[in-house]
Amino acid sequence: MRPSVVVAGVGSPYRLDDGAGPAVASAVAARLPAAVDIGPIAEPLDLLGRWDGAELAVLVDATRSGSPPGTVQIIDLDRSGTGAGTGTGGRAPSGTTSTHGVGLAGAIRLARALEEAPPRIVVVGIEGERFGDGEGLSPAVRASVAEAVRLVLSFVEEVHPCA
Amino acid sequence: MTSPDKPPSRTLSVEGLARVEGEGSLHVEIRHGTVESVALEIFEPPRFFEALLRGRRHTEAPDITARICGICPVAYQMSACLAIEDACGVTVDGPVAALRRLLYCGEWIQSHALHIHLLHAPDFLACEDAVALAALDANAVKRGLEIKRAGNLVMSTIGGRAIHPVNVKVGGFYKAPEPAAIAELGDPLRRARDASLAVLEWVAGFDFPDVEGDYRFVALHHPTRYAIEDGRVAGSEGLDLDAAGFAQLAVEEHVKRSTALHSRLDGEAAYLTGPLARWALNSAQLPDLVRDAAAAAGLGPTCRNPFRSIVVRAAELLFACDEALRLVETYDAPAPPALDVPPLEGTGHGATEAPRGLLLQTYELDASGIIRRARIVPPTSQNQLTIEDDLRRVVQSHLDLSDEDLTWRCEQAVRNHDPCISCAAHFLDLTVERN
Numbered sequence: 001m002r003p004s005v006v007v008a009g010v011g012s013p014y015r016l017d018d019g020a021g022p023a024v025a026s027a028v029a030a031r032l033p034a035a036v037d038i039g040p041i042a043e044p045l046d047l048l049g050r051w052d053g054a055e056l057a058v059l060v061d062a063t064r065s066g067s068p069p070g071t072v073q074i075i076d077l078d079r080s081g082t083g084a085g086t087g088t089g090g091r092a093p094s095g096t097t098s099t100h101g102v103g104l105a106g107a108i109r110l111a112r113a114l115e116e117a118p119p120r121i122v123v124v125g126i127e128g129e130r131f132g133d134g135e136g137l138s139p140a141v142r143a144s145v146a147e148a149v150r151l152v153l154s155f156v157e158e159v160h161p162c163a
Numbered sequence: 164m165t166s167p168d169k170p171p172s173r174t175l176s177v178e179g180l181a182r183v184e185g186e187g188s189l190h191v192e193i194r195h196g197t198v199e200s201v202a203l204e205i206f207e208p209p210r211f212f213e214a215l216l217r218g219r220r221h222t223e224a225p226d227i228t229a230r231i232c233g234i235c236p237v238a239y240q241m242s243a244c245l246a247i248e249d250a251c252g253v254t255v256d257g258p259v260a261a262l263r264r265l266l267y268c269g270e271w272i273q274s275h276a277l278h279i280h281l282l283h284a285p286d287f288l289a290c291e292d293a294v295a296l297a298a299l300d301a302n303a304v305k306r307g308l309e310i311k312r313a314g315n316l317v318m319s320t321i322g323g324r325a326i327h328p329v330n331v332k333v334g335g336f337y338k339a340p341e342p343a344a345i346a347e348l349g350d351p352l353r354r355a356r357d358a359s360l361a362v363l364e365w366v367a368g369f370d371f372p373d374v375e376g377d378y379r380f381v382a383l384h385h386p387t388r389y390a391i392e393d394g395r396v397a398g399s400e401g402l403d404l405d406a407a408g409f410a411q412l413a414v415e416e417h418v419k420r421s422t423a424l425h426s427r428l429d430g431e432a433a434y435l436t437g438p439l440a441r442w443a444l445n446s447a448q449l450p451d452l453v454r455d456a457a458a459a460a461g462l463g464p465t466c467r468n469p470f471r472s473i474v475v476r477a478a479e480l481l482f483a484c485d486e487a488l489r490l491v492e493t494y495d496a497p498a499p500p501a502l503d504v505p506p507l508e509g510t511g512h513g514a515t516e517a518p519r520g521l522l523l524q525t526y527e528l529d530a531s532g533i534i535r536r537a538r539i540v541p542p543t544s545q546n547q548l549t550i551e552d553d554l555r556r557v558v559q560s561h562l563d564l565s566d567e568d569l570t571w572r573c574e575q576a577v578r579n580h581d582p583c584i585s586c587a588a589h590f591l592d593l594t595v596e597r598n
Contacts, residue, residue: 014230045277049312106294110281113297114305133215133230 005156006054006118008039008047010061010104017069017128017141021060024126024148028058028156031149035156044107051111054118056159058152061104062128062141069129070144072151074122122155124148173566189573191558201554203547203577216537221247221506221528225331228524228539234277237270237318238517239539240331241392242524247333249406250511250528253504258497259335260392261490262321265345266328267392267515268487269317272355274518275480276314278581279362280307283473286575287369303365306358310480313348313355317487320344335501345494352491356484360456363477367460372572374560375467376553379432380440381545383516389448389482390441391516397444398434406512410525413540426545433548436520437580438475439466446478453482469553469579476581506532517542519581543582550580 007029009022022040029037035058038050051057063075104123111117126148129138137145173193192199212231216224224247228239241263248255255263280303281293290296297304321340322328330336381402383394396402396409404412414430428434443465446454457478466475508530514523520542527536557576561569 045281045308045311046315048308106292109294110297110304113294114301116305 004054005035005056005058005159006038006051007035007058007060007152007156008037008041008051010039010041010044010059012042013040014133014135016130016132016134016136017138018062018131019135020062020126020128020137020141020145020148023137023145024060024124024152027145027149028152032153032156032160034160035152044104045110047107048111048114048116051118052116056120056122056155057118058122058124058155059104060124060126060148060152062131063125064131065125065127067127068140069127069138070140071125071127072144072148073125073127074151075125076123124151189554189577191554191573193558193562196562198555198558201551201558203551203554213537213539216526216534219534221251221504221526221532221534222333224524224526224534224537225333226329229328229331231539231541234274235270235517235519235522236328237267237322237331238515238522239524240328241267241515242513242522243526244331244333245393245406245513245515246511246524246526247513247528248504248511249513250509250526251504251507252509253334253502255335255502258339258495259501261493261495262336262339262497264392265487265490265494266318266321266331268483268490269314269321271391271483271518272314272317272480272487273311274314275476275483276307276311278518279366279473279476279480280304280311282581283476283578284366284369286578287366287371287470287473306361310355310358310362310484313351313484316351317348320348332501334504335497335499337500339496339498339500342494342496345491345496348491349488352484352488356481356488359477359481359484363456363460363474363481366473366477367462369473371468371470372557372561373468374470374553374557376435376469376549376556378439378443378467378549379428379434380443381428381434381436382440382444382521383514384444385448387448389445389486393515396514396521398428399440399443406514406523407510409514410512410523410538410540413523413545415540415544425547426540427548433552434545435549435580436542436545438472438479438519439469440520441479441516442466442475449478449482450485452485453478456481469576472579472581506530519543520546543580546580546582550577550582553579 007025009025011018011021013019013022025037025039028035041047108117108121126141126144128141188204190202190204212228216227219227224243225240228243229236231239285292285296288296288299290299293304318328321330323330330338380399382397383390384397385394396404396406412428413426415426446464460474462474462478506528508528510525510527512525514521522542523540525538526534529535553576554573557572558569561572564572
């Protein structure tokens with residue numbers, strides 16, 4: 001049996017560039033049905049229970065790092081010093097805005113502690129520019145969606161070489 | 164060595180409060196053994212939702228206000244609907260009202276399960292956070308997440324999705340869920356109810372500091388049921404007002420240190436909304452299942468120990484599961500799913516019980532239904548003064564603790580009330596180290 005792959009966009013399509021992750025994830029799933037889109041994930045804790053049984057989870061989230069808008073990068077949540085890397089309750093640095101302090105890294109740490117995390121989790125970041133209310137991506141972010149999709153597909157294809 | 168008659172001055176400071184919604188900090192000044200000042204500072208940027216609502220159509224209020232909070236969007240939607248319907252002279256009852264209550268139970272289940280297990284329980288088990296708690300007691304955390312999922316399922320089945328439901332409209336719902344879809348909620352809710360009984364037993368066994376607050380409780384009260392989605396505003400000192408009357412009584416003031424407004428009754432008295440207030444005013448209305456389990460957990464008719472709010476929250480979690488199940492089993496798909504609510508010039512008020520306390524909204528409409536003025540009074544701004552009183556009391560009665568332990572205890576005192584300081588957008592605040 002082939003290992004399963006899930007992709008999930010983290011964020012809200014109704015908060016402008018916060019919707020970058022969901023936009024990339026749905027584009028990946030449309031290109032490659034073997035990659036099941038389990039998002040959009042507005043609350044990272046919702047990953048638990050949704051990714052059960054997956055061999056690989058590729059999560060796509062909007063970032064705010066100071067890089068030029070649209071910059072696509074692979075994020076190592078264990079090492080990057082992200083605001084979301086504060087677990088489910090550690091001292092949250094300014095800017096950590098995930099619901100009730102349970103950020104993406106916190107949700108992943110919790111899932112690992114519960115032994116309910118996929119063996120491999122990759123987080124792809126796409127730098128956002130505007131996070132206010134509304135729909136649609138900034139031009140620079142929209143222009144980078146294709147690059148992010150290619151990057152995600154490259155991870156999926158490692159698991160699904162024939163896909 | 165400090166002279167016993169003149170203890171040193173101490174300053175406790177927490178710049179980034181953990182395990183609360185949004186960004187806040189707290190500062191405590193102790194001079195010669197006396198608490199001199201306590202400040203819970205909220206520095207979320209003000210969100211101009213009230214201004215954003217001006218000029219929008221009356222039918223847009225539920226969708227706009229749902230964005231204020233990712234944890235309690237239903238509370239915002241329901242208070243908005245009640246206020247708009249009040250302004251337009253429409254009362255929603257029958258199957259539509261029952262479906263609203265079921266949706267609201269879903270929000271209570273997911274919010275209480277989250278707060279109990281991931282945010283509050285770690286405080287009582289010497290765990291830094293839920294990850295540490297998961298290492299200590301994985302089954303307890305898994306049980307909590309399973310209950311939370313049942314709440315999410317209720318919300319997504321009725322509301323269209325678990326966060327920011329899209330099916331709610333002024334007058335009711337865009338579409339009534341199929342009876343078969345509602346029936347499918349039965350098994351998860353039954354499991355969640357059983358699990359909630361175990362949760363109540365679990366939290367009752369925690370060690371609680373011996374602290375009591377002289378609270379002025381304020382909560383909705385309904386003559387025939389535990390108030391969630393409607394009711395009059397009641398208080399521990401005989402308060403009995405409709406939402407319009409309460410809107411006049413609850414006076415907000417701006418405090419320099421905070422971007423949240425502080426509410427006082429009649430501009431003077433601090434008060435407390437939320438689980439402790441609801442319990443004190445309404446617990447006699449709960450079904451036997453909940454009252455018996457709560458009594459076994461050591462809860463009397465009134466609980467004034469804020470640290471024991473986790474036990475009250477667990478009892479309410481059990482109730483929300485039980486009530487949701489009852490509503491599932493008696494579901495009657497509303498037809499039509501919504502009442503028509505034509506605009507009417509005037510002012511309307513709506514109050515409902517968000518998981519963390521009373522949420523009041525007021526709208527002033529013109530004859531064509533355009534919102535001319537909006538006022539939103541969330542639970543946290545109502546509770547903020549009382550939380551500061553709690554902090555003062557907790558510090559004063561634990562001066563023997565080291566700064567580190569006392570600071571930790573202060574953070575717990577804030578978390579006792581599950582403050583919800585902001586809504587959430589989920590971008591990563593990313594700092595990259597470059598060599």
